[in-house]
Amino acid sequence: MADPAPQFGAVLPSLVGRPPGSRSRALAERLRSVESRNVTYLSEDFPVFWEEAKGANVRDVDGNVYVDFTAAFGVSFAGHGHPRIERALVEQSERLIHGMGDVHPPALKLELLERLSALAPWEETRTVLGSSGSEAIEAALKTAELSTGRPGIVAFEGGYHGLTLGSLAVTARPDFREPFRARVHRGVAFAPFPRTEVESEVALAEVQRLLSGGIPGGGAESQKAVGAVVIEPVQGRAGVRIPPPGFLAGLAELTRADGSLLIFDEIFTGLGRTGVIFEYEREGVLPDLVCLGKALGGGLPLSACLGSREVMDAWPESGGEALHTSTFLGHPLACATALAFLAVLEGEKLVARSLHLGERIVGRLREGLAPLAGVREVRGRGLLIGIELASEAGGPAAGLGARVAEAALRRGLLVLPAGGQGEVVELAPPAVTSDEQVDFGIGCLVEAIGEALNG
Ligand SMILES: Cc1ncc(COP(=O)(O)O)c(C=O)c1O
Incomplete structure (x- = not known):
C-alpha cells in the first residue's frame, strides 16, 4: 500500500498568491x-x-x-500543536485554568519542579518559575547578588538576555540599551565573546581582569565587585555565534576561583535545540544557575531559573511575602504543557x-x-x-x-x-x-x- 499523503503539519508549502496576501x-x-x-x-x-x-x-x-524554520522564536521545538501537548492543555483547562502560584499552589507546579530537578545537574536543585525568559534572567541576577553580596556583572558582547530593565542591563545591543541608558544597572561590563582559540584567551584574560579589578564606572568600590558572569553558551540572536572548545570550561574555572556565579542563559539553547539537553553538558561544565524559557512551556509562556540548593538558599524562607514572585507564577496551563513537552522530548527522542x-x-x-x-x-x-x-x-x-x-x-x-x-x-x-x-x-x-x- 502506498504511504498515506502527508497531512497539514508535514506538508510542503502551497501558496495561493504572493504573500502577504x-x-x-x-x-x-x-x-x-x-x-x-x-x-x-x-x-x-x-x-x-x-x-x-x-x-x-x-x-x-x-x-x-x-x-x-523558526519554530516561532525557537519555542515550538516539538512542533506546533503537538497532539499530546494540545491534549494536556485542553484537559487542564477543564480542571483549573489559574491558581495561586505562591500561596495555594496548583499541584502541577510541584510536578513540574520535580521534573526540572531530575533534569538539572546538581544533587539538590531549587527553582524559581517565571513567565518570560527575561524574568528568569532577572531571578538569576537577583540570586547572584543575594548569594555573593556583589552587584557587579560580567556579560558578553553580542549577548541577548531580554529587554525588561533588569535583563536589558546584560543585553549588549547598543540600540536596545541607549534610549534607557539612565535606567539600566551600571555595574555591568561586557567582555568579548570569542569565536577562535586566540580570541578565547583574550576574552578569558578580560574576564579575569574584571573579576579582579571590578566593573569600571560601576559606582562606589562596594558596587563594583563582580557577583555574576552571565552568558549564552551559543549566542542566538547575535547570529548563532559558537565559542571555541574550552572557553566555557575556562570561564567556569575563573568564576569558581573568584567566588562569583556562572549563569548559563539556556533560554534559546536549552532542552534539545542544540542537540543536547543543555549546551553546557558538552564541556562538562557545572554552572551555578541555569535559565530556561522558550521551548520549556511547550508553547505557553513559562520560564525557570534553576540552581543548586546551596546557591538558591541565599533567598530567605518565605514568611508570607515572597521577595520575588508574580501573579502567574506556576500557571497550571503552562505547567501542564511543559510536562507534556518534556514527555514528548524524551518519548520521541x-x-x-x-x-x-x-x-x-x-x-x-x-x-x-x-x-x-x-x-x-x-x-x-x-x-x-x-x-x-x-x-x-x-x-x-x-x-x-x-x-x-x-x-x-x-x-x-x-x-x-x-x-x-x-x-x-x-x-x-x-x-x-x-x-x-x-x-x-x-x-x-x-x-x-x-x-x-x-x-
Ligand atoms: C538567549 C535568550 N535569553 C533571553 C531571552 C528573553 O526571553 P523573553 O523574550 O521570553 O523575555 C531570549 C529571547 O529571545 C533569548 O534568546
Whole structure:
C-alpha cells in the first residue's frame, strides 16, 4: 500500500498568491492604528498573519501554507500543536485554568519542579518559575547578588538576555540599551565573546581582569565587585555565534576561583535545540544557575531559573511575602504543557533528531551555498543554525538577513534575520520537521539567498 499523503503539519508549502496576501495586508493596516508602532514591523512585504499551525507548517489568513524554520522564536521545538501537548492543555483547562502560584499552589507546579530537578545537574536543585525568559534572567541576577553580596556583572558582547530593565542591563545591543541608558544597572561590563582559540584567551584574560579589578564606572568600590558572569553558551540572536572548545570550561574555572556565579542563559539553547539537553553538558561544565524559557512551556509562556540548593538558599524562607514572585507564577496551563513537552522530548527522542537534522541541514547548505561569494559561513549546533552573509567589501551584509527572510517567505519558507547588523539568517526549525520539508527548506534558502545577494 502506498504511504498515506502527508497531512497539514508535514506538508510542503502551497501558496495561493504572493504573500502577504490581501487579508494580511488589511490586518496590517488595522494593526497600525491600534498597536504601538514600535512593536510589529509593517511593510509591503511583511508580515503575514498566522491563523493555524501544526508540526512544521503554518497557515496564514490568506490560506498560504508555509514550512516554518523558526519554530516561532525557537519555542515550538516539538512542533506546533503537538497532539499530546494540545491534549494536556485542553484537559487542564477543564480542571483549573489559574491558581495561586505562591500561596495555594496548583499541584502541577510541584510536578513540574520535580521534573526540572531530575533534569538539572546538581544533587539538590531549587527553582524559581517565571513567565518570560527575561524574568528568569532577572531571578538569576537577583540570586547572584543575594548569594555573593556583589552587584557587579560580567556579560558578553553580542549577548541577548531580554529587554525588561533588569535583563536589558546584560543585553549588549547598543540600540536596545541607549534610549534607557539612565535606567539600566551600571555595574555591568561586557567582555568579548570569542569565536577562535586566540580570541578565547583574550576574552578569558578580560574576564579575569574584571573579576579582579571590578566593573569600571560601576559606582562606589562596594558596587563594583563582580557577583555574576552571565552568558549564552551559543549566542542566538547575535547570529548563532559558537565559542571555541574550552572557553566555557575556562570561564567556569575563573568564576569558581573568584567566588562569583556562572549563569548559563539556556533560554534559546536549552532542552534539545542544540542537540543536547543543555549546551553546557558538552564541556562538562557545572554552572551555578541555569535559565530556561522558550521551548520549556511547550508553547505557553513559562520560564525557570534553576540552581543548586546551596546557591538558591541565599533567598530567605518565605514568611508570607515572597521577595520575588508574580501573579502567574506556576500557571497550571503552562505547567501542564511543559510536562507534556518534556514527555514528548524524551518519548520521541527529539534531542537526537535535532542533532541529526542539524548536521544534515548544515552539510547540505554548505554544499549548496558554496558557489555564492557573499556567504561567509554556515554554522550550527543541532537545530540552531546561522548563515552569515558578507557585503562585497567583505564586511557584514547589514540588513541582508531580512531580505532573505522576505525572499524565503515568497517561496513558502519562514526564517528570521539575526546578528548585530541583521547579517545572518537564523534557522531554528521544529525537531519534527520531516526530511522532505528539510530538503525543501534547503533548496529554498539557496534560491532566496542567491536572490537577495544579487538583488
Ligand atoms: C538567549 C535568550 N535569553 C533571553 C531571552 C528573553 O526571553 P523573553 O523574550 O521570553 O523575555 C531570549 C529571547 O529571545 C533569548 O534568546
